[in-house]
Amino acid sequence: MQGTANERIIARDMIYKLVILGDGGVGKSALTLQLTQNHFLNEYDPTIENTYRKNLLVDDEVVLAELLDTAGQEEFSIILDPYIRSGEGFLIVYSVIAEATFEKARALYKKVVYVKNDETPPVVIVGNKVDLERDREVSTTDGRDFAASMNAPFFEASAKARINVEDCYIELVRQIKKKRMQMSDESAPVPADTPKPISEKKGCCVIS
Numbered sequence: 001m002q003g004t005a006n007e008r009i010i011a012r013d014m015i016y017k018l019v020i021l022g023d024g025g026v027g028k029s030a031l032t033l034q035l036t037q038n039h040f041l042n043e044y045d046p047t048i049e050n051t052y053r054k055n056l057l058v059d060d061e062v063v064l065a066e067l068l069d070t071a072g073q074e075e076f077s078i079i080l081d082p083y084i085r086s087g088e089g090f091l092i093v094y095s096v097i098a099e100a101t102f103e104k105a106r107a108l109y110k111k112v113v114y115v116k117n118d119e120t121p122p123v124v125i126v127g128n129k130v131d132l133e134r135d136r137e138v139s140t141t142d143g144r145d146f147a148a149s150m151n152a153p154f155f156e157a158s159a160k161a162r163i164n165v166e167d168c169y170i171e172l173v174r175q176i177k178k179k180r181m182q183m184s185d186e187s188a189p190v191p192a193d194t195p196k197p198i199s200e201k202k203g204c205c206v207i208s
Helices: 028-037 074-086 099-116 130-135 140-149 165-187
Strands: 015-022 049-058 061-070 089-095 123-128 154-156
Touching: 015 028, 015 074, 015 099, 015 165, 028 049, 028 061, 028 089, 028 123, 028 165, 049 165, 061 074, 061 165, 074 099, 089 099, 089 165, 099 123, 099 140, 123 140, 123 165, 140 154, 154 165
Parallel strands: 015 061, 015 089, 089 123, 123 154
Antiparallel strands: 049 061
């Protein structure tokens, strides 16, 4: 998909690849369409793969989010690996009115860790469909505790009511930025004039 002229002038390091994961029917496409098109998807149409682009204002910087909306159905789970490998950050979505999707979110987090070979991938956990409060099966506390166990930000959202839709994507970009900085610091070369630590050797004493 080609971007607009405004999107094309954004520097490469201001482009962020976000992958949206979750069980079928949790509202991944609804959240993404609400973000990118200000439109709520009333009918559930199973997604295999859709890609979107959206300019986001994150901490006073305009960034380009490339959003990959993935399939949630079990028969498509085998094709998730390449999508996960290509992504930088992951929005893991479950439905607060379906406990089984919450358990699937746990499994998807483990899959991201395994495929990325990274114990701390950039992740945001989203409990969608909070507009259906009377049908809730997953408590806010359970969702928050799950996110806290992986040190990930947590949002409850509603694509229909546009609650926390943009916020969860913006926070995921922040998590990716933190990860990039961490990786940059780890790979930075050590200055040549950095003093080397004095190693202790047997039979050697230092006189001051």
